[in-house]
Amino acid sequence: DDSPVDRALAHVMAEHALPRAFIDALLEGFAWDAEGRRYETLSELNAYAARVAGAVGATMSALMGARGPDALARACDLGVAMQLTNIARDIGEDARRGRVYLPLAWMREAGIDPDRWLERPAFDDRLGRVVARLLAEAEVLYRRAGAGIPMLPRDCRAAIQAARLIYADIGREIARRGFDSVSTRAVVSPGRKGWLVLRALVGRPAAPAEEREHGAAPPLDEVRFLLEAAR
Helix, strand or coil, X not given: CCCHHHHHHHHHHHHCCXXXXXXXXXXXXXXXXXXXXXXXXXXXXXXXXXXXXXXXHHHHHHHCCCCCHHHHHHHHHHHHHHHHHHHHXXXXXXXXXXXXXXXXXXXXXXXXXXXXXXXXXXXXXXHHHHHHHHHHHHHHHHHHHHCCHHHCCHHHHHHHHHHHHHHHHHHHHHHHCCCCCCCCCCCCCHHHHHHHHHHHHHCCCCCHHHHHHHXXXXXXXXXXXXXXXXX
């Protein structure tokens, strides 16, 4: 359709030479949601997160002028980490809509039948272990993403660092609540957000050792198609 939104998007993509694959990936992720797709493994879940969040991170990085492969890989890390955090936070809300995004294999390993659980969603220690496992994966990606902040233009770093710190803190709030995201929904308090924004403004995005360790880390396999499209 030749709508104003389509024209505006086409203009931005042309002006900034954005790969069409970034937008196509996001739309594909939306289509997977519309299908009600579930994810058997972490890799399958990461493939979904790469589309609905990693592609957004790559797009933002490119718009900010950080188009190198390492910068894009770290931007994708941050997007995927945020999506995994969203999933861990919204388990109860999603379940009440008949959706489950947790890796089904992990649920079965913990002794939970996903279909039966969806009939009567409830929290127990088994589910808590699955949530903790997912948040541990996200935490690794947040650390990797931190090494990408110095690759951004100086005037963009604080905003992205603040988003990284606040989202990572959602995971810690979930942990403080015993990993129960069924009967409660974790939020970061306004005061805590203010403190994290201040940290982002005055603190160093990543320690030098972390920059060396994570800055050139290989991208997640599930986001490689985005990086290849940007070459």
